[in-house]
Amino acid sequence: NAGVTQTxxxxxxxxxxxxxxxxxxxxxxxxxxxxxQDPGMGLKLIYYSVGAGITDKGEVPNGYNVSRSTTExxxxxxxxxxxxxxxxxxxASSSLAGGYEQYFGPGTRxxxx
Amino acid sequence: GDSVTxxxxxxxxxEEAFLTINxxxxxxxxxxxFWYVQYPGEGLQLxxxxxxxxxxxxxxxxxxxxxKETTSFHLEKGSVQVSDSAVYFCALAGANNLFFGTGTRxxxxP
Numbered sequence: 001n002a003g004v005t006q007t008x009x010x011x012x013x014x015x016x017x018x019x020x021x022x023x024x025x026x027x028x029x030x031x032x033x034x035x036x037q038d039p040g041m042g043l044k045l046i047y048y049s050v051g052a053g054i055t056d057k058g059e060v061p062n063g064y065n066v067s068r069s070t071t072e073x074x075x076x077x078x079x080x081x082x083x084x085x086x087x088x089x090x091x092a093s094s095s096l097a098g099g100y101e102q103y104f105g106p107g108t109r110x111x112x113x
Numbered sequence: 114g115d116s117v118t119x120x121x122x123x124x125x126x127x128e129e130a131f132l133t134i135n136x137x138x139x140x141x142x143x144x145x146x147f148w149y150v151q152y153p154g155e156g157l158q159l160x161x162x163x164x165x166x167x168x169x170x171x172x173x174x175x176x177x178x179x180x181k182e183t184t185s186f187h188l189e190k191g192s193v194q195v196s197d198s199a200v201y202f203c204a205l206a207g208a209n210n211l212f213f214g215t216g217t218r219x220x221x222x223p
Contacts, residue, residue, distance in 0.1 A: 004156070033210060042117075042202060042213035043157075050209065058210060090156055097209045101147075104156035 002026050004105035006091050012111045013081040021076040021108050023091030031094045032074040033102065034058075034066065036087040043090065049074055050097070081112045115140045119203045119214025126193055126221050134188040134217045136177075136203035145206040146170075146179055146186040151216070152199045160188075160201070193221045 007022045025032065030051045035043040045058030049068040063085055065077040074093075078085060088109050092102040120135035138146065145164045149157040161170035163179035163186065170177050175190045186203060198221050203214040 031209075040215060042119075042215045043211075044213075045210045048210055056209070092157075097206075100206075101159045101162070102157075102211060104158065106154075106156045 004091055004093055004103050006089075006105035006108050008108060009106070010109045012113065013078075015081060015083065015112060017081050018077070018079050019081070019110075021078075021089055021091075021110075023074045023076070023105060024072050025074075025091075025093040025103070026072065027093060027095070027103065028071060029093035029095050029103070030071070031097055031100075031102075032068065033092040033094075034064070034074070034076045035090045035092065036060065037090060037107075038087050046076065046089075078110075083112050086110060086112045115144065115205055115207055115212050117203050117205050117212055117214040120217050121215070122217040122219070124217060124219045126219070128195055128221055128223050129192045130221075132188070132190040132193045132197075132219065134201055134203075134219070136186045136188065136214060138184050138186065138203075138205050140184075140205055143179075143181060146177075147204040147206070147211065148175070148177055148186070148188050149202045149204055149213075150199045151202065157202060193219070195221045195223055197221050 004025045033048045034046040047066040049055045091105045094102045147162045148160040150160045161172040163170040166181040204211040
């Protein structure tokens, strides 16, 4: 059982480049999330989705875009990479919101130089 | 708004020592509370949770009690092991997401 998978594991981008972080879950969860984790900080929510075709902004959405065309996939798009987007990105999913456990992927470490 | 304040780290303990990591929260109502653990190079995984006041969550020797009087959810373990070395996050359930504390890095030395 794969759970939540993320690709790539590592990536280095130059300022202004774009890329897509992939996230897939095989648990048939309706809810999916993207977080970023900066050193010494907790996780901050970027975007979330409550089901296919429905997405909404989290706490720190600027500079990112998402889409949710299927239940399984929730890609995160960076259009014009900036050094401030250097971070570790985690995708997560849950069956329901609120008090339900979120399952996390292993993360993508992104460096923008 | 809802938030979590977590004990700053890092924390270094000898094996078999007692562990406490403090967590307090600010929230409307009584949301579910969680402790997540992140081992090196991995994503977060749920350690334990409590869904209502006075509930005690427990797992792998760790415990935390949801105390509404003190708005706290402190993590404790009676005897830590080297394998417990990780970063621990306290979290609070919002309507559609989790609010995380800043994390506490625990290192256990033999």
